[in-house]
Amino acid sequence: MSKLFNTAKIPAVLVAATLASGCITSTVIDARTSETGIGDNESVVIMAKSYHLGNETEAKYIRCIEDNLARGRSGLNVIPHQEFVDSLFPWFEPRTAPAETKNLAKLMDRPGVAERIAEQGVRYIIWLDGDTDRVAGGGSLSCAAGPGGGGCFGFAWWQNDADYDASVWDLQGLESAGTVSTDVSGTSFMPALVIPLPFIARTQSKACKTLADHLHNFIVQEEPA
Amino acid sequence: MKRTALLGLLLAGLLTGCGASVKMAAPTIPTPLLEQIEMTVGVRMPANFEHFVHEESIYGQKEWSIDLGRSNAALFEQLFAYMFSTVIKLGPEDDPQLMALDAVIEPSIDAFEFSTPEQSNTEAFAVWIRYRLKVYDAEGDLTSNWPVAAYGKSQTTTLGGSAALQRAAILAMRDAAALMIMKFDNVTRISALAGGGSAPSAPIVPTQPTDRPEAQATALEGQSDE
Numbered sequence: 001m002s003k004l005f006n007t008a009k010i011p012a013v014l015v016a017a018t019l020a021s022g023c024i025t026s027t028v029i030d031a032r033t034s035e036t037g038i039g040d041n042e043s044v045v046i047m048a049k050s051y052h053l054g055n056e057t058e059a060k061y062i063r064c065i066e067d068n069l070a071r072g073r074s075g076l077n078v079i080p081h082q083e084f085v086d087s088l089f090p091w092f093e094p095r096t097a098p099a100e101t102k103n104l105a106k107l108m109d110r111p112g113v114a115e116r117i118a119e120q121g122v123r124y125i126i127w128l129d130g131d132t133d134r135v136a137g138g139g140s141l142s143c144a145a146g147p148g149g150g151g152c153f154g155f156a157w158w159q160n161d162a163d164y165d166a167s168v169w170d171l172q173g174l175e176s177a178g179t180v181s182t183d184v185s186g187t188s189f190m191p192a193l194v195i196p197l198p199f200i201a202r203t204q205s206k207a208c209k210t211l212a213d214h215l216h217n218f219i220v221q222e223e224p225a
Numbered sequence: 226m227k228r229t230a231l232l233g234l235l236l237a238g239l240l241t242g243c244g245a246s247v248k249m250a251a252p253t254i255p256t257p258l259l260e261q262i263e264m265t266v267g268v269r270m271p272a273n274f275e276h277f278v279h280e281e282s283i284y285g286q287k288e289w290s291i292d293l294g295r296s297n298a299a300l301f302e303q304l305f306a307y308m309f310s311t312v313i314k315l316g317p318e319d320d321p322q323l324m325a326l327d328a329v330i331e332p333s334i335d336a337f338e339f340s341t342p343e344q345s346n347t348e349a350f351a352v353w354i355r356y357r358l359k360v361y362d363a364e365g366d367l368t369s370n371w372p373v374a375a376y377g378k379s380q381t382t383t384l385g386g387s388a389a390l391q392r393a394a395i396l397a398m399r400d401a402a403a404l405m406i407m408k409f410d411n412v413t414r415i416s417a418l419a420g421g422g423s424a425p426s427a428p429i430v431p432t433q434p435t436d437r438p439e440a441q442a443t444a445l446e447g448q449s450d451e
Binding site: 058091093112 | 406
């Protein structure tokens with residue numbers, strides 16, 4: 001075993017394992033239905049479609065999209081979703097939130113709703129639908145320890161799929177501006193020869209970065225790089 | 226002696242590992258956007274609203290004890306204070322007919338249920354709460370009997386299952402509050418009782434006892450134009 005992993009090689013292998021990642025493929029599709037654009041005083045809100053409708057978008061994914069959209073010099077003004085939901089209680093709760101743009105006009109007629117949205121400068125609501133699932137996996141990896149030391153041997157792999165759809169609602173025209181969908185598939189590997197070496201595919205992170213970049217371009221109407 | 230103490234500690238550790246206890250702080254609902262109903266209502270809370278504990282043993286898993294404390298009382302106190310211009314909390318000895326009230330509301334809890342990620346094969350805790358709201362007119366006649374089914378769901382986090390279960394329970398209470406704000410007057414027609422008005426001639430809610438509150442809830446929610 002010392003021939004394979006002498007003390008000089010172990011740090012190099014660890015660094016390589018840290019830098020390396022699993023295999024990721026991604027697809028993004030935009031479908032625009034109206035012109036967009038955003039002013040300096042306007043903002044966006046990221047919301048998850050209701051769990052009453054069976055949606056399971058993760059809270060950390062919503063925060064990731066919020067952070068990525070707000071990041072950088074050209075970042076958008078993003079109102080944290082919980083702050084927005086609380087300010088409009090009870091009209092954006094999972095039970096009461098509008099499911100279609102045709103319900104927006106009625107919502108805006110409710111007492112205080114249009115004023116509260118205007119105060120916050122919300123121009124777009126982006127509804128996220130989807131989640132990240134483990135869709136496949138296999139291999140065998142076992143570890144053992146004894147008085148003389150321990151180690152692992154084998155090979156394991158797993159595949160995660162991150163499918164998310166974002167519907168962009170324009171509150172100025174009370175209409176849908178379109179959708180952006182991303183489908184990311186990542187396969188992670190973990191070979192082990194005494195030491196397990198993880199090659200992790202950051203599927204959800206990739207889906208977040210990809211969707212946030214496209215949403216930014218979709219809203220400011222830039223061509224994707 | 227030392228060995229006995231060590232064994233006792235180990236046993237205590239194992240026993241606590243088989244149970245989970247969740248204690249909830251009273252929730253705060255945000256100020257709602259609504260049109261307040263101009264009337265004076267009395268609210269009679271049941272004793273268990275001040276200290277509600279749900280205990281459940283899940284087969285093959287641990288035992289759960291969920292202490293909602295006075296969360297239910299706090300929820301309805303806040304909610305009714307937002308919904309009605311004057312709210313008077315009634316004690317067990319108070320006679321509402323001597324208090325110039327337009328109506329009396331009596332909330333109660335029919336059922337509290339939850340599911341763990343292991344049961345639902347997801348990464349989320351879910352909580353269902355079934356409340357019941359009885360509305361009486363100034364003469365003390367029952368005018369409405371409305372079962373309210375609320376649901377909350379929260380994904381497990383690094384903070385652990387207890388935090389997710391608490392969050393799911395708070396979301397279920399917010400869900401109940403949202404439903405009541407949206408449909409209370411449509412379903413119970415309580416505003417018709419303002420100024421000593423009588424109950425609607427055709428009761429919105431059948432007052433006969435039912436063994437199937439879920440069926441009644443569905444039928445009632447279907448009546449709304451929301």
